[in-house]
Amino acid sequence: MSFTAPIQLPGLTLDPLWHRRSVFYQVMVRSFVDSNGDGNGDLAGLISRLDYLQWLGVDALWIPPFFTSPLRDGGYDVADYKSILPEFGTLDEFRDLVTKAHERNMRVIIDLPLNHTSDQHEWFQQSRTDPDGPYGDFYVWSDSDEKYPNIRIIFTDYEESNWAFDSERRQFYFHRFFSHQPDLNFDNPAVHDAVFDIVRFWLDLGVDGFRLDAIPYLYESDEGNGEGEPKTHEFLKKLRAMVDRDYPGRIMIAEANQWPREVAAFLGTEEEPECHMAFDFPVMPRIFYSLRSQNAKELVQVLSETTDIPEGAGWGVFLRNHDELTLEMVSEEYRQAMYGWYAYDPRMRVNVGIRRRLAPLLDNSRDELELAHALLFSLPGSPFIYYGDEIGMGDNIWLDDRDASRTPMQWTPDRNAGFSTADPGKLYLPVVQSLVYNYTQTNVESQLAQSRSLLHWVRNVIHVRKAHPVFGLGSIHVLETSHESVLAFVRSYEGAGTQFGDPAEDVLCVFSFAHNPISVTIRADDLAGASLVDLFGGSEFPAFDDSGSLTLTLGTQSFFWLHIGSH
Ligand code: BGC
Numbered sequence: 001m002s003f004t005a006p007i008q009l010p011g012l013t014l015d016p017l018w019h020r021r022s023v024f025y026q027v028m029v030r031s032f033v034d035s036n037g038d039g040n041g042d043l044a045g046l047i048s049r050l051d052y053l054q055w056l057g058v059d060a061l062w063i064p065p066f067f068t069s070p071l072r073d074g075g076y077d078v079a080d081y082k083s084i085l086p087e088f089g090t091l092d093e094f095r096d097l098v099t100k101a102h103e104r105n106m107r108v109i110i111d112l113p114l115n116h117t118s119d120q121h122e123w124f125q126q127s128r129t130d131p132d133g134p135y136g137d138f139y140v141w142s143d144s145d146e147k148y149p150n151i152r153i154i155f156t157d158y159e160e161s162n163w164a165f166d167s168e169r170r171q172f173y174f175h176r177f178f179s180h181q182p183d184l185n186f187d188n189p190a191v192h193d194a195v196f197d198i199v200r201f202w203l204d205l206g207v208d209g210f211r212l213d214a215i216p217y218l219y220e221s222d223e224g225n226g227e228g229e230p231k232t233h234e235f236l237k238k239l240r241a242m243v244d245r246d247y248p249g250r251i252m253i254a255e256a257n258q259w260p261r262e263v264a265a266f267l268g269t270e271e272e273p274e275c276h277m278a279f280d281f282p283v284m285p286r287i288f289y290s291l292r293s294q295n296a297k298e299l300v301q302v303l304s305e306t307t308d309i310p311e312g313a314g315w316g317v318f319l320r321n322h323d324e325l326t327l328e329m330v331s332e333e334y335r336q337a338m339y340g341w342y343a344y345d346p347r348m349r350v351n352v353g354i355r356r357r358l359a360p361l362l363d364n365s366r367d368e369l370e371l372a373h374a375l376l377f378s379l380p381g382s383p384f385i386y387y388g389d390e391i392g393m394g395d396n397i398w399l400d401d402r403d404a405s406r407t408p409m410q411w412t413p414d415r416n417a418g419f420s421t422a423d424p425g426k427l428y429l430p431v432v433q434s435l436v437y438n439y440t441q442t443n444v445e446s447q448l449a450q451s452r453s454l455l456h457w458v459r460n461v462i463h464v465r466k467a468h469p470v471f472g473l474g475s476i477h478v479l480e481t482s483h484e485s486v487l488a489f490v491r492s493y494e495g496a497g498t499q500f501g502d503p504a505e506d507v508l509c510v511f512s513f514a515h516n517p518i519s520v521t522i523r524a525d526d527l528a529g530a531s532l533v534d535l536f537g538g539s540e541f542p543a544f545d546d547s548g549s550l551t552l553t554l555g556t557q558s559f560f561w562l563h564i565g566s567h
Pocket of ligand 1 (some may be wrong): 073113214321
């Protein structure tokens with residue numbers, strides 16, 4: 001496989017809003033490329049595929065934890081925040097990754113699980129054995145396991161309590177996730193110092209920002225539910241102030257699986273900003289709901305709600321990631337409907353969600369895959385692609401927990417899908433060999449050779465998006481339509497008088513969730529007489545009439561992105 005030679009840029013473009021223009025790609029080091037045949041992906045392997053990612057149009061990588069860890073939670077159980085798991089590589093290789101990404105004008109975001117550590121972390125070992133020592137108060141200890149009864153359990157399939165007993169210290173410790181992941185005690189100022197030190201360590205190494213894992217859960221209180229407590233927001237303001245002061249241009253992204261208003265709170269206010277971005281957890285399940293219900297009303301509602309966010313802040317839009325497709329942010333009725341559509345086999349469920357990849361969720365329907373991506377790339381916010389979804393990789397629901405969708409990247413039809421030269425039995429997880437998604441058919445090389453493959457389609461849509469800054473920077477206005485299956489909105493951008501010269505533009509986006517062709521009338525008084533041109537092929541479309549009405553026909557599960565001309 002070869003890709004066009006990368007254009008060497010002197011360094012990163014100095015754009016304070018880079019995160020709002022970027023297309024992000026989530027890549028797990030362990031799953032991408034194994035450079036030394038030990039069965040695990042590694043940093044050198046990832047470096048070797050930066051050309052591929054650049055060819056695809058990726059502007060920023062999000063790399064889940066690669067620190068020293070017993071890997072009992074995919075690396076989110078950190079045993080040492082300043083060293084790299086030897087199977088994955090060395091700090092020098094990480095530096096090399098950052099340099100080579102930056103040469104391609106690609107940013108690197110790393111994941112920081114700060115809420116908890118592994119029970120193997122030295123801090124925890126000292127905390128259990130030496131309660132009066134320097135780490136004695138680093139974790140949340142209690143003589144009772146009945147404290148904080150308002151705090152829900154997140155890993156409902158694995159844990160019965162948020163407390164576990166430590167036989168050494170003879171006390172209970174608090175854990176929001178697995179019992180081998182004790183929560184750090186943010187009430188202890190020494191924990192703040194330790195966390196700031198870690199943040200500085202990686203920023204000094206050149207990373208462009210952090211995904212702040214499980215960020216709502218830093219503090220607990222007797223009155224609250226342990227999610228977005230006021231002190232958690234105070235801590236984030238302090239962290240942001242330090243990053244802005246000492247490392248301008250680097251960003252913080254909140255992983256806050258919360259209702260709209262609560263997620264927005266993690267972006268802070270104009271005067272007291274917190275994160276630069278937050279993942280849009282409320283929108284994501286509603287995309288999947290609309291696809292099967294053939295009804296756009298849930299999306300219309302969530303997109304019409306105005307949530308004020310500070311200037312410069314933005315959303316991270318995603319379809320799938322390394323976790324289950326969480327259904328925590330939908331009503332019980334909708335959750336049951338979604339289990340029925342998307343997780344008809346109980347093996348497909350985990351906790352309050354569905355452990356499947358995008359293509360199997362959408363039954364490998366090309367129409368649905370295109371429609372879902374068209375939403376991903378035009379909703380307000382920056383899109384995050386999960387590795388392998390650009391080729392429609394499958395999953396393996398016979399593997400445990402979320403490993404179902406963390407299998408090796410499928411590069412070629414050769415041994416181990418070109419991921420590794422190891423003996424197949426040695427791989428950290430087997431490659432997907434299912435009937436429909438077998439790596440001999442679903443792989444990068446085959447899709448490169450086929451001009452109409454999903455991979456080429458995704459690459460094209462990424463490039464169209466990037467040619468229109470309105471998608472990253474513009475506002476949204478949802479329009480009235482005559483058909484319940486149709487979502488229509490206008491993205492508008494006034495243009496910036498900056499050195500980046502972003503043009504002003506208005507784009508009409510129309511999506512049909514209907515499982516048959518339909519005709520729809522869209523109303524927008526202020527668009528009376530507006531001409532329309534397709535962003536992909538440049539064809540002229542019928543204009544809005546003088547009363548501000550437009551009638552379109554849409555094929556099964558299809559969409560249009562139309563440039564709005566003079567009116
Ligand atoms: C990560 C999960 C992880 C959990 C506990 C999450 O929010 O995305 O993969 O299991 O944090 O660390």
